[in-house]
Amino acid sequence: MTARSTGSPSGSPSGRPGPASSRTTPPPGATVPEPSGPDRRDLDLKLADYDGCFGCGDQSSDGLRVKQTGITGTEVTGEFTVLEAHQGAPGLAHGGVLATAMDESLGSSAWVLGKRYVTGRLETDFMAPVPVGSTVYLRSWCTGVDGRKAYLQGEGRIGGPDGPIAVRAAALFIEVPEEHFSREREG
Numbered sequence: 001m002t003a004r005s006t007g008s009p010s011g012s013p014s015g016r017p018g019p020a021s022s023r024t025t026p027p028p029g030a031t032v033p034e035p036s037g038p039d040r041r042d043l044d045l046k047l048a049d050y051d052g053c054f055g056c057g058d059q060s061s062d063g064l065r066v067k068q069t070g071i072t073g074t075e076v077t078g079e080f081t082v083l084e085a086h087q088g089a090p091g092l093a094h095g096g097v098l099a100t101a102m103d104e105s106l107g108s109s110a111w112v113l114g115k116r117y118v119t120g121r122l123e124t125d126f127m128a129p130v131p132v133g134s135t136v137y138l139r140s141w142c143t144g145v146d147g148r149k150a151y152l153q154g155e156g157r158i159g160g161p162d163g164p165i166a167v168r169a170a171a172l173f174i175e176v177p178e179e180h181f182s183r184e185r186e187g
């Protein structure tokens, strides 16, 4: 597997500091592996079979049904539409729903790395209210991998893929063995 140097985090159009704390910022020397190989295809197939996911599954009636729209390197784009079932304040998306959408998007970018990851830490900035009926355009990317730890950042925009940022996030994902999921199902 080849690797390139960790890229700098995205800019901050709002002038506010970026979303990543010290716990979601890769340490010096962390690298971003190039996604590759049969592992990734295997994982994609297994995940494609699982449509009960609250984030992306078709069988989760009130779920977000995030649709993946593209993968370039570790950058994964997707989108979902905010339904009435996703409201917090009247007419506006609940912050937890937006955090879930970011978890889904960041998780997609982590899985593209070709290993199994779970969210260890998720940090979010809510930048603008998101009305019911809005499509949220999601984008996530890996900022570094250090051993079992994968560092991710992402954002959700409204009004179009290049519209204003409504939510952004930084996360630490932890690599787990396949048994992690078997154990959880049997639990």
Ligand SMILES: CCCCCCCCCC(=O)SCCNC(=O)CCNC(=O)[C@H](O)C(C)(C)COP(=O)(O)OP(=O)(O)OC[C@H]1O[C@@H](n2cnc3c(N)ncnc32)[C@H](O)[C@@H]1OP(=O)(O)O
Binding pocket: 023, 047, 055, 103, 104, 105, 106, 107, 108, 111, 117, 118, 119, 120, 121, 148, 149, 172, 174, 176
């Ligand atoms: C296309 C497909 C897309 C799929 C998208 C899916 C998106 C959804 C993703 C999820 O929501 S996953 C579900 C939510 N997450 C969980 O349920 C995880 C629950 N937590 C655990 O299972 C364990 O705590 C975990 C596996 C994360 C870690 O336990 P371990 O016993 O394996 O490891 P350990 O606790 O020793 O931690 C390993 C390292 O990570 C660090 N770490 C773990 N959790 C951390 C945390 N929260 N913050 C900072 N560091 C953390 C920890 O300090 C340590 O650092 P060092 O190696 O440097 O000592």
